[in-house]
Amino acid sequence: MTASRIAPVRRVTLAGVEAASRxxxxxxxxxxxxxxxxxxxxxxxxxxxxxxALGFSLSERVVTTAEDVTEVEAVELAQGWLLRIQIAEHCFAPVRERIRVRVSDSGCGLCGLENLEQAVRDVPRLAPRFRLERAAVFRALGDLGTHQPLNQATGGVHAAAFCAPDGEILLAREDVGRHNAFDKLIGAMAGQGLSAASGFFLLSSRCSYELVEKAALAGGAHLVTISTATSLAVDRAIAAGMTLLSLARPDTVLLFNGEVD
Known part of the structure; x- marks a missing residue:
């Protein structure tokens, strides 16, 4: 098991681009x-x-005490990891019913290997219409705060913004959840007829694989996030041909995939 990996990146500043690692x-x-x-x-x-496994079982109320979990086996598979958890029989009846209802409601499989395969599905291959410019990224970063009235009032919400190629923020949405903020933005863009391919996304959050997939499915070929990207987010961005910049600061940002001018 490993918690991190080293990714080759290019450090982007207004002065230029240089090779680095992160x-x-x-x-x-x-x-x-x-x-x-x-x-x-x-x-x-x-x-x-x-x-x-234990904390999830307790917080999901699958079990009420640690003693109800009798065995945990962590198995590494090609697609990820499988946690085989054995729980006391008196705890299992409600779990079985919950699974039965979930399957009948959603019609989707809920079994080990199938789930892992479904968790990381193909993303569309993108064809960027323009090359992202460094100055545009830093302009958008500098202006993001003025598009976060709820965060200014509370200090506790995420923002998702859509920016023109020159860095002008055209639209922004806020939410306590980073995924929710991005979904709101994508919905607002769809309602206004804004094409994601015509600009770039800027998110205040960490870049996990779901956010890369949301951007790709929306047709956005450029994504900038203020916090770091995860390993799977980088892999998905590469698969999609997406320009991905993370750890964005007022004077520097790391380029994980793609090219900038």
Whole structure:
């Protein structure tokens, strides 16, 4: 198990671009199984998985005490990790019913290997219409705060912004959840007929694989995030042909994939 990996990056400043490297957190799908039945797939860093299995079971109210978890086996597979958790029989009946209802409601499989395969699906291959410019990235970063009235009032929400190629912020949305903020932005853009291919996304959050996938599915070929990218986010950006910049600061940003001018 490893918590991080070293990624080759290019350090981007207004003065230019130079080669560098950066440790990024590992993110993989972890399937959770109770007494042989698939329950959920979570995206996680694959360390302390036994602790994760117990804490997840308690916080999900699958069990009420640590003693109800009788065995945990962490199995590494090609697609990720599988946590085989054995729980006391008196705890399992509600879990079985919860799984039955979930399957009948969603029609999707909830079993180990299938879940891991479904967790990381193909992303569309993007064809950028323009090359991102350094000055545009730093302009958008400098202006983002003025588009975060809720965060200015509360100090506790994320922002997702869509920017023109020159860095002008055209639209922004806020939410306590980083995924929610991005979904709101994508929805607002769809309602206004804004094409994601015509600009770039700027997010106030950490860049996990879901945010790369949301950007790709929306047709956005350029993504900038203020916090770091995870290993799977970088892999997905490469697969999509997406320009990905993370750890964005007022004077520097790391280029994980793609090219900038």
């Amino acid at each position: 440790a990024i957190p590992v993110e993989v799908p972890v399937a959770i199984e109770y007494n042989g039945l698939g329950y959920a797939v979570m995206m996680a860093t694959p360390v302390d998985l036994h602790d994760f």
